[in-house]
Structures are given as C-alpha cells and as structure tokens.
Amino acid sequence: MTSDQIWQPLVEELARRQRADRKAEFWLRDDDAVDPTPALDRLLDLTGEFAVPVTLAVIPALTDDKLVVRLDEAPHATVAIHGWAHRNHAPEDQKKQELGAHRPREAVLDDLARGLSHVTGLHGARAVPMLVPPWNRIDAGLVSDLGSIGFAALSVYGPPKPASLAVINSNVDIMDWHGTRGCRDHGLLVQAIIAQLQHAFDGGEPVGLLTHHLVHDESAWLFLERLFAVTAQTEACAWLPIRTLIGRSAGRGK
Numbered sequence: 018m019t020s021d022q023i024w025q026p027l028v029e030e031l032a033r034r035q036r037a038d039r040k041a042e043f044w045l046r047d048d049d050a051v052d053p054t055p056a057l058d059r060l061l062d063l064t065g066e067f068a069v070p071v072t073l074a075v076i077p078a079l080t081d082d083k084l085v086v087r088l089d090e091a092p093h094a095t096v097a098i099h100g101w102a103h104r105n106h107a108p109e110d111q112k113k114q115e116l117g118a119h120r121p122r123e124a125v126l127d128d129l130a131r132g133l134s135h136v137t138g139l140h141g142a143r144a145v146p147m148l149v150p151p152w153n154r155i156d157a158g159l160v161s162d163l164g165s166i167g168f169a170a171l172s173v174y175g176p177p178k179p180a181s182l183a184v185i186n187s188n189v190d191i192m193d194w195h196g197t198r199g200c201r202d203h204g205l206l207v208q209a210i211i212a213q214l215q216h217a218f219d220g221g222e223p224v225g226l227l228t229h230h231l232v233h234d235e236s237a238w239l240f241l242e243r244l245f246a247v248t249a250q251t252e253a254c255a256w257l258p259i260r261t262l263i264g265r266s267a268g269r270g271k
C-alpha cells in the first residue's frame with residue numbers, strides 16, 4: 018500500500034465530519050521528558066510547526082532548570098506530573114508500577130505531592146496539576162486521594178473509569194512495545210484513530226495520542242508528521258490543549 022492509500026480512510030472520515038459540521042478532536046500526550054535532547058527538540062519543532070499543543074509528562078525527581086529553559090521557547094508545550102521517579106516498586110513477576118499497593122499509601126501520596134510541587138515550582142503556569150502514572154498504572158484505591166494533594170486530573174490509557182477528579186486518558190499509543198519496539202503499523206494506527214473518532218462522535222472521548230519521543234524510530238516521526246499534515250488540511254480537526262479538556266470535564270461535575 019502506498020502512503021496515500023494508508024491515510025485515505027482518515028481523509029474520508031474527516032471529510033464526513035466536515036459535511037456533518039462536527040469537529041474531530043485530538044490531543045497529544047508525550048511521556049518521559051526529563052532534559053532537553055535532540056529528540057525533544059524534534060518533537061517540539063514538529064508540533065510547533067503544525068501548531069499542535071503537546072502535554073509533556075515530566076518525571077519530577079529527574080528534571081531541573083534545563084528543561085524549563087528549553088520549554089520557555091516552546092509556548093505550545095504544557096507539562097504534567099509523571100509519577101515521582103519512574104521507579105518500579107512491584108515484584109519481578111508483576112507488571113511494573115510506581116504507584117501500586119506495594120508501599121504504604123502515605124509514602125506514595127507523599128511522592129506525588131512532592132512531584133506536583135517540584136514540577137509546578139519549576140514550570141509555574143506551564144504546569145497543569147494532572148498526574149500521568151508511570152506505565153499508566155495506579156492503585157485504584159489511591160485515585161480518590163489525588164484531589165486532596167492538589168491534582169485536578171488523572172491521565173492513564175484506555176477507556177476512562179468514573180473518578181472523583183477529571184480523567185483525560187490517552188487511547189492511541191503509536192509504539193509497538195511488545196513487538197518491534199518501534200512505531201506500530203501506520204495502517205493499523207489510522208484504523209485505531211478512526212475507531213476512536215467514531216466513539217467520540219457517539220459521545221465518547223477525543224483521540225488521545227500517546228507518544229514517547231525518546232524512543233521514536235523514523236517510522237514514528239514519519240507517522241506523526243503525516244497525521245499532523247492530514248489533520249491540518251481540514252477545518253474539521255482540532256488539536257486541543259489539555260486545559261480545555263480538563264475544564265470541560267470539570268464543567269460536567271466530574
């Protein structure tokens with residue numbers, strides 16, 4: 018299949034939106050930022066070129082002023098709190114978790130409060146009080162306490178579960194973690210985006226694209242460039258800032 022053939026179904030889906038006078042909504046979350054790197058430059062340049070707002074999930078314990086200075090040049094970037102140190106506390110035979118039930122809840126909540134305070138202290142108004150748990154996992158019993166330590170939103174992966182704070186999940190992960198460890202097949206990703214758009218059309222969540230700039234191969238960069246180009250071609254698309262989504266969710270009383 019040629020690249021045009023791969024993307025044609027999305028072009029057609031967006032044309033249908035345009036005719037129905039409905040917006041196709043997207044947002045972008047990129048995980049594991051710590052320092053300025055050539056890969057981060059590439060992400061910020063690419064998103065900047067297409068005016069796509071990006072939410073960087075930053076690892077609090079590992080980051081400092083260097084990232085602040087870099088992001089001062091990237092007004093389209095927002096930062097969220099990616100756990101505390103991205104450290105696994107689960108036993109070897111379990112899925113990796115920093116925020117699981119393996120430690121006393123006070124210890125986990127202290128880490129998270131410290132992470133929020135550290136990132137907000139560094140980034141000021143660029144920081145949003147949204148928790149992005151490392152490996153997209155958090156003990157369900159901790160979620161109701163996130164509001165009391167200052168978080169307004171939580172972002173994991175997949176269909177959102179009801180919670181006492183806004184839940185703004187990612188739902189299309191471009192990386193093939195268990196296979197090639199590169200970008201997933203572009204045709205499959207286009208199908209996943211269309212399925213999520215159809216779910217959104219029926220009252221579901223917008224497309225939450227998940228990326229990891231530090232491990233992108235050329236195929237991942239190419240996919241993003243094509244997606245941004247296709248979505249820029251029509252008035253029917255909007256790439257939303259995370260604050261818009263959190264505000265909307267709060268407006269629903271969640």
Ligand SMILES: [Zn+2]
Nearest residue numbers: 048049151152
């Ligand atoms: Zn991560």
